[in-house]
Amino acid sequence: MAVCIAVIAKENYPLYIRSVPTQNELKFHYTVHTSLDVVEEKISAVGKALGDQRELYLGLLYPTEDYKVYGYVTNSKVKFVIVVDSSNTSLRDNEIRSMFRKLHNSFTDVMCNPFHNPGDPIQSKAFDGIVSGMMVQTG
């Protein structure tokens, strides 16, 4: 279960960021921001086959003392960042991937909405619902 989920636009501003409220949200915001550097580095590093899902999923960006940060980038350079608590039973890689997949799917649905302008903050109840489902339940 994630403690923070963020969607960052191509221009590296957040479209959607949500954390477990009990914690210090600012810390997560900062973490997500710094993780963008790692994301950029990974994007530039991976060369070859575009559209390969292995490249969409960036994996563990970096672990800190309390939590781990996972990254995922879409083909349109929209980034998803998930911060999970390290104290949690370490989530399997596949679980993280499935979380990203779900995020990606609901993000696509949001994009499909003609009333949503790309680049606007995401305000979708369905998307919120999915994200809530993935967040740590407590708090």
Place this chain on the structure above:
Amino acid sequence: MESLTLSDVEQKYYSDLFVYCDTDNTKKVASNGRVLDLFRAAQLPSEVVLQITELCGATRLGHFGRSQFYIALKLIAIAQSGLPLRVESLNSVKDLPLPRFVVGKNEAEARHAALYQDSDSQGLYPASATAVIPRPPGRGHQNKKGPPTSTSLPVHEVIQPLPPTIESQPEPTSPVVSPHQSPPTSPHSWRKHKRQHSGGNPDRPPVVAATGAVWTQFREPQSGPVSGDGMWSSHSPPLPSQESWVSFTADTPPSSTLPTMHPSSVQESTTIRTVASAATTNEIQRQSSAYDDPWKITDEQRQYYINQFKTIQPDLTGFIPGSAAKEFFTKSKLPILELSHIWELSDFDKDGALTLDEFCAAFHLVVARKNGYDLPEKLPESLMPKLIDLDDSAEVPEPTTDVGYSASPVEVTPSKSPSMPSLNQAWPEMNQSNEDTAIVHPVPIRMTPSKIHMQEMELKRTGSDHNHPTSPLLAKPPEMSEEAKLPASMKFVAANTVGDGYSSSDSFTSDQEPITRQRSQSGTSPEALKVVAPPPPPPRPHPSHSRSSSLDMNRTFAAASATGQPQPSTIAYPPAVPPRPLPTQGVSGGGAVLTTTSPQQIPQQPNFADFSQFQAFAASEQDGQAEIHLCYVKGSSGPLAPPPKPVRRRLKSEDELRPEDEQHGPQKSNVIAAVLATQPSIPRSVGKDKKAIQASIRRNKETNTVLARLNSELQQQLKDLLEERISLEVQLEQLRPFSHL
């Protein structure tokens, strides 16, 4: 008083009425004016009313207590539904519609009636609704106050022949549109309504009154309850037969109009009316049909929506692209956020375009929202796009895709371009690749080689128990998968390949026993180390190990047996399952083994039996790798475990063995056991006491030294491998930045 069981709705309704009648707040209602009015409003003959009062006991008490009042209400309902008045019928009648009170009732009651009836409409009204259905249309025309009826007719007519009027409806908020061609007064009044009812339903009563006044102009069929007071009283006498229907109407107006979500009654009904001109005239009909489901779309509404759909997309089976839909619904002047939410609800297949069903659902939601109904969190069932309802098979696949995201994008997107094709294309790849990567883990790599090796081992050994080694090998993959996440497993695989290269080169090429034997003996440790050192990729090392190691082990054991040395055992021992711990364990185990002098017990476990055969081979082969592999294999799997134990027992005294077995566990014992098994003579020699003991001691010591040597060699190999690995990783890191997107 008989006990009275009321449903929740009835309970609420009755309590409200009681409160209403309880003007003195005494919790008991005297036969005051309100009660009388209420009963009168029930439209029942006075005799019946009298009977009711008698039955409920009010006559006895002289006033209406709460229970009497409830009973009276229930009896009224019974009477209204035409059932004979019986006390027994109080509780026996199921699904009794709520008592209907007409005319003199004030708006609050009407509202309540409507409210409760709406909320309870499902069960209660269908019966009455159906009963009245045939009448409403006609009634609608007639009933509504004189002027309304006159205007209603034109409105009715308006519905069908006036698409343009209908067109105005999508933009109910736009005053410009409403005054269109639609019946002269209606738009105006509608607008007035709108202004009055802007926002939610906060002030119903005042609004109701105001709207009632306005409505009288309209002729709205639904205005019944609101304008009911004056109008109805005037109309009710001439329409006694219609009363039930009138009350029906009054009770149901909110339900009737578009989405009957909120029984907020009058105000909403007015607003609803403002929204859909066609809808209003249909309300009567809708009342009957809408009872079943507040969100249900009536036929007129649907027809209207279809017409609207045609204006955008002439082909009814086609789609409305998102942009066109956006423009269309933006005209409704709803906030973008709400429109976005409506879109999310109605775009069932998430394809960015609306089919006819989806469009109708969206339109319906827009209308509802304009009338003040809150948007639901999930799409109501009645609004779900039917697969075959109006559209063709084109829609059939779409709803199904709603379920599986992974599948849907593939299916849907090809048909509709708006969504992200690249994304969808990526998705199946993602799924597949995921699965592939997931599958990559262990089995394929391990299975075949191990099996092959196992088979080879079996061929070499007569025992069929060699299958056991396969099991540990097989067991390895799961371990692997569990240990390593995807990237890790990949690495492991890669490492395996590396390891395999080693082992294969070593073992495969040296398929023959002598070679392996040599390798085992001389380069046993390095090979063993190489093979064993990358423990994570168990499969590779295993297969190679299994084959070669089996041979080696066999050779080792054979050599050991031949030399009568514990060497084979010692050699075999270190490679036991955890390579690293093995050496130490091996040493210690070997030592322990060596100390034992009573290796008599021959393990009864089949593994041990296998092992003995295996050891027989090992005797001939003596390959450190085999030993290692064997130990490794055995360590990992259960089957091999038993052999070592028994072997130990042979060497040691039973007492010593047992605790040691428990301590060390199968792994070390495997090797040792294997080794020891090759020394069948040892146990038997025990019987010779001293000589045998001394011989065994000697042997054990030698085994010990051999094991120690092997240990050092293995560790050296391990270091080499680690260095290689580090260098490889460094290379990888160097290579990575060079590749660009």
